[in-house]
Amino acid sequence: MPILLLKSILSIVMVVLAVIVMFTMFEVFGRDGKRYNIEKLKKIHKANGIIYIALYIFIAYFCLNYILQAKAELSPRAAFHFVFALTVIVLFGLKISFIRIYRQFYGHVKTIGLLIALLTFGMTGTSGGYYLLATKFGTEPFNLNGIETKHENPTVAKIIAKTDEESIRKGKELYESKCYFCHDAYSMEWGVGPGHKGILKNPMLPASKKPATPENIANQIRNPYKDMPSFSYLPDEDVLNIIAFLNTL
Incomplete structure (x- = not known):
């Protein structure tokens, strides 16, 4: 549950x-x-x-x-x-x-x-x-209502996910300290938030239903869809490292 x-x-x-x-x-x-x-x-x-x-x-x-x-x-x-x-x-x-x-x-x-x-x-x-x-008394995933966020950043540059071991390692550490409480990296099941297994291999992000691209993930971290807290204080390098880790799932 x-x-x-x-x-x-x-x-x-x-x-x-x-x-x-x-x-x-x-x-x-x-x-x-x-x-x-x-x-x-x-x-x-x-x-x-x-x-x-x-x-x-x-x-x-x-x-x-x-x-x-x-x-x-x-x-x-x-x-x-x-x-x-x-x-x-x-x-x-x-x-x-x-x-x-x-x-x-x-x-x-x-x-x-x-x-x-x-x-x-x-x-x-x-x-x-x-x-x-x-969630209609727990029968639907939280945040899933089709409303687009009003805080999108249209100037986000195209991001190429890093693949080096150091970036992935740092991204995993950041994920475990910032994201693990709400998300399961190794499944697609919903808990507090959606699971992230295969997040960059799927056509859409699980909550906002935007295309599953590094740019949209970066924007989600900075200006999150609906009830997810913002991590706008994270340096760009940390965001890129998190994306590097998500790219391995």
């Missing part, structure tokens, strides 16, 4: 947990006549909170790892997702501190809990929800 699909499914689970937390909180604190056993509701509320934060940490690990691997500026959607996620964990920390330590602020706990649940909807919608809709 692609890691983004797994992450998206787990994020939907977080939304379900948030709904359960809201329900239990409303039933415990919002009703005069109680319909359910209050002690059981409190236990369910606490268990949901523990599972929620465990999933949050698990998903956050992959998100942060992706950002560190990409070393690129976040897209506006990803930036909103990051702000939502950061706000959720800060509020969660405040809630725990108000319950355990600063009990004079205990009256604010219910409001903070409600904010966490509502922010979860925004956090999930800008990441997992977007991915599931864009």
Whole structure:
């Protein structure tokens, strides 16, 4: 299962947990006549909170790892997702501190809990929800929507892929440090992004559907199609070395 699909499914689970937390909180604190056993509701509320934060940490690990691997500026959607996620964990920390330590602020706990649940909807919608809709719930490859990028560089000169061992070796090292997290060099399967096996031997690039040429690969690295992060900071020599390695696949 692609890691983004797994992450998206787990994020939907977080939304379900948030709904359960809201329900239990409303039933415990919002009703005069109680319909359910209050002690059981409190236990369910606490268990949901523990599972929620465990999933949050698990998903956050992959998100942060992706950002560190990409070393690129976040897209506006990803930036909103990051702000939502950061706000959720800060509020969660405040809630725990108000319950355990600063009990004079205990009256604010219910409001903070409600904010966490509502922010979860925004956090999930800008990441997992977007991915599931864009891929029709994982049935189609991510990024495959036929929209051409508006950031093409029409002045890219014709590139001849290098074939010397040193360039290929350096290109492989760069690929493993910059690209491996999202792409599999030795298959055509989609994960976070498309596999790159035979990328320069196929007629079209797997996501943008442009002709599979060194020039278009260089442009993809510099001005990527849709959600791929930009590696415009890479020197020309590094881009050429990556192309040299891709040419061997």
